[in-house]
Ligand code: AMP
Ligand code: ZN
Ligand code: FE
């Protein structure tokens with residue numbers, strides 16, 4: 001069986017269902033020999049994953065997925081080969097998490113004013129290690145029986161135009177690109193299939209290093225299309241399963257979405273690592 005490479009995996013350090021150790025064990029079983037852990041706005045899973053990966057013969061490329069926004073649209077930027085011990089990066093990510101916590105507290109205040117009995121602790125128990133966001137608040141509202149389902153929480157309370165909505169901290173793609181390159185890494189547009197063409201072109205103009213070509217949301221034509229853009233603009237390619245595990249019903253994606261070894265060797269060449 002051919003050895004596989006999956007460069008987009010989440011763990012319990014963001015919104016994934018499995019710990020870094022479980023992910024490494026599962027990767028070994030599926031013969032995925034190189035992975036990148038790309039948690040949302042967190043690099044705290046990486047050190048443990050690298051160490052445990054060594055024991056099981058799995059190479060772990062340090063990565064992360066930064067949430068940015070451009071023209072009111074959420075855009076995810078992947079970073080690879082970042083120095084996960086970088087103080088600057090750690091400082092930024094903890095600032096980001098603090099800002100998210102303050103915002104969650106503001107939302108709780110609004111929910112309480114609306115008469116709902118919910119506390120910040122209810123929400124943080126859903127967020128575990130990750131930066132707290134509206135999905136955690138929706139799940140807490142659901143668990144408390146305040147809402148009948150996940151979407152009702154957004155419609156009635158925390159959606160963009162709902163009464164308890166609070167803006168989150170704005171991170172521009174440009175600052176994410178700078179953060180990644182200052183930490184010695186390469187930046188990639190995550191799942192471009194979810195964004196309009198103009199936004200992708202803007203990210204290319206900003207100096208993104210590559211595009212995620214292989215992703216569960218991309219069909220064969222899209223893969224061809226994005227590979228064409230990669231070639232046209234002399235960019236790098238990346239790809240993976242965007243595996244979260246658990247309730248997102250993506251267990252079948254694990255081991256199904258992978259990239260060729262040249263994808264990683266091209267990244268290493270670009271960074272003069274070989
Ligand atoms: P946050 O970054 O905390 O503002 O949360 C954004 C996330 O909330 C999005 O990535 C979606 O997963 C979820 N979300 C936002 N609006 C809605 C909505 N109307 N219905 C369902 N999920 C939503
Ligand atoms: Zn996620
Ligand atoms: Fe994403």
Ligand code: FE
Nearest residue numbers: 008010065242
């Ligand atoms: Fe992701």
